[in-house]
Amino acid sequence: MANTKTLLVDGMDCASCTAKIEGVVCNIPGVENVKLNYTTQKLKFDLSDAANDARPIIKAVEKLGYKVTQPGEKERLANLHWWQTGKGQLVIGTAALLAIAWGLVLFLPQYSGYVFAAAGLIALVPLARKAWAAAIAGQPFTIETLVTIAVIGAIFIDEAAEASIVVFFFLIGELLEAMAAAKARKSVQALADLVPKSAFLVTADGTTEVSADELAIGDIIEVRPGGRIPADGIISKGQTSIDEAAVTGESMPKRKQVGDSVFAGSINAEGVIQVTVENTVENNMISRILQMVEDAQASKAPTARFIDDFSKYYTPGVIVVSALIAIIPPMFFGQDWNEWIYRGLAILLIGCPCALVLSTPAAITSGISAGAKRGLLMKGGAVLEAIGKVKLVAFDKTGTLTKGEPKVTDVKTFSGDEKSLLEYAGAVEASSSHPLAVAIVEEVKQRGFAIKDTTDSSALSGRGVQGNVGGKLAIIASPRYAGEISKFSDEQQKTIEALEDEGKTIAVVILENVILGAIALRDELREDATSAMKQLTDAGVGAVMLTGDNKRTGNALAAQLGIEVKAELMPEDKLVEIERLKERGNVAMVGDGINDAPALAKAVVGSA
Structure with a gap:
């Protein structure tokens, strides 16, 4: 019987680290079902009974240059700003050297090459270490290997400026990934912090x-x-x-x-x-x-799987082609060795994914900056690519399509006037912190009515609240309990039922056993929700509401927006719905609650 183990891996600073570690661990006898989650840094795997020892796995991962700990041993890392991290300081140091080198180009060009070379080699150190560790672990053909050979080769053929720029932008790309991952880890930790210690x-x-x-x-x-x-x-x-x-x-x-x-x-x-x-x-x-x-984040998208497979063949292919160009002409056709070694290194430098290294961080930075100006925080370039392919957007209700707090929507007077009804209701509810009570008191204040003094306030065991207002007993109760105190007329009953059919919560106000009226409350739609749904429809993108709220409320609000609705969903139900909706095309999920987290992670794009 397999024994499932979990380890924590520190030191991953880019998503490519996961494929490297998974590849090494998969090659260890007795290890199966290896999954490494880059966001949570958790490495999960199954050990057979014959190999029920995690030490070989720990040793293999540490050989790659990462730190491995058991769950529970890991100390909480300090919240460092990007410029306080080792990678951030390396980027700043490399940028300073490049600035000096470009200054020398203008005033002392004969020395600029040395400074460019120094900047490139210093920035290359962490990449070269990764390449060496991966080679020792049995993965010699990684992207770090290609960049290392290309940069050293560029310096060798007197292209130090290009080499330093390539490796500098490569570092920027990794830094951006590390920053996005750190923010994602904080979000995951915030979920765990919901439970009291x-x-x-x-x-x-x-x-x-x-x-x-x-x-x-x-x-x-x-x-x-x-x-x-x-x-x-x-x-x-x-x-x-x-x-x-x-x-x-x-x-x-x-x-x-x-x-x-x-x-x-x-x-x-x-x-x-x-x-x-x-x-x-x-x-x-x-x-x-x-x-x-974690499970949703650990499942790789098709694009990620394609890149993993492509890199297995691309890197060794470029190295082999470069070597053949450098060796075959001089060896078999009597050509000049220096000239063809130069050309081989040039091919190696061209084969390095410089375009991606240079353009991707710039494009990501540009997109993230443009989004930030519009109040959007995007975690990496993958989001920018995926959002354009979305065919359906799933929305949480509470706090996303709605304002996230109940408001008074209707005041129905059955006896007396509206002012008296609200004043008695505000007086009884003034001492309560219940969301419905707060909404009623806020409505009374907004209308400029006085909050009267109340004595002997008490809760009625889930049925309502009561208090003595000016020597009279006032009760705020649910329709069911109010019906036990005083009888509703047929017309009053129809009014209350109509409000409930609209997904509203009803508070009945009773004074000395006489029903004064009813106050309807609901978490109302945001002002821009309807227009947003129309814009999606005009763009050919569908919309559906996924909510844990009751069906009556969900149906009422979805009808106002003209969209589909799935109500009374638990977090795992939302996950199932996202999988089902994916059959209709790429799905984006928009939510703001903890209950939305699995669905946000599972969707092609999650927005919170």
Whole structure:
């Protein structure tokens, strides 16, 4: 039976490192299913029972010049700016030498060649080390090998200026890749940071604060108002509202009671609850989302696979052709050795992917700069290439197509006037931090109405809130509970049902057992959402909404936008939908929630 192992590889500064390491590890007997994720730096592989020892793998990877550690051993790296990294400082140093060399061209041209050569050789050091390490490990024909030979050859034939420029722009390309990868790693780490590092464990002696990693299935933990839930589980005591927006995308907090499931990383909005742990920290909702992100990132695109295969033949081919040109004419046709060695080196220099080395970083930089001026941050040139081939864009709802917070959309008065209805509602909700309460209070203030003093405010166990306003009992309740207090007329019932059919949440205002009216709330569309959908349609690109919200809300908003909708989706469901949508063409995913992360990583282009 295969034994799956995971190692952490430090020192990768470009995506080509993954193919190099994977190739070496795959050649070790007893090792199968090798996958290296450049973003997370995790090397995963299966070991057969006969070779159940990871030390040969560690030794082989370290021979390539990388540092290998076991999960849990790795210290958190300091957040360094690009100019503080070794590669950044090498780029700055090389740029300074090139500036000096170009100055010498103007004033002391006879010495400029030496400075160009020095700049090229200094910049070449890390590439030459990689080429040498790869050759020792059994991969002599890498892109670093070709660049190293080409640069040295260019210096040999007195083209030091060209050699130094080539290697300088090659370094810039690697630096840009390293910067994008570092930012991606921070994004992945932000997912893991959603889960609290500690939990309140309930024991016979009371509650004890313990590390969340120590929680076991069956443990009972206490979660207090405002705290994040540290583990997946089932509520065993109490009831509350749970904000699951970061996990499921549901815009409104959900009412939860005994027997309901809760997810790690979601927020307890109200009361104290006790939760029976169902999954350990390695298998909770956030961990599963992280795993889906890693798996999606590890799967190579067709273009990447093509480049990996092409490079296996291109590099040795160029070296062989160069050698034949340098050797055959002098050896078999009596030609001058110096002349043909020069031509062989020239072919080698031409064969070096200088055009890509020089143009790609410049094109990437230009595209990223243009995007930044328009508020877009793009991670590398692959995004610029892929976005033009997209046929369908999948949008998250909450915070992407919508504003991400509920707003009052309708105020329906059944008794009295609108001013009184809103003033009583604002008074009762003023002391609450619930998103719906905040929205109602904000609406009252915007209309210039007063927030009256309230006494004896209390929650009604998931059914609403109440308080004494000016000596009168005012209640804000759900339609169902309001119907238990006072009877709705047929017309009032139809009004409420019509609002609910539009995906709106209804808060009924009751004063002394008399229904004053209803307040409808919804997370509304952004002002530019409709026009954006129209622009996509005009460009021949389809759009679909993927949301964890309920079907009624999703259908109502999708109808306004004129797009497809898939509702009530968990993070893994969104991943499945992205795979299904890919059958219709290249898919881009746009989202902003943690629950969108796997789908963002799996799509051809992810935008957050």
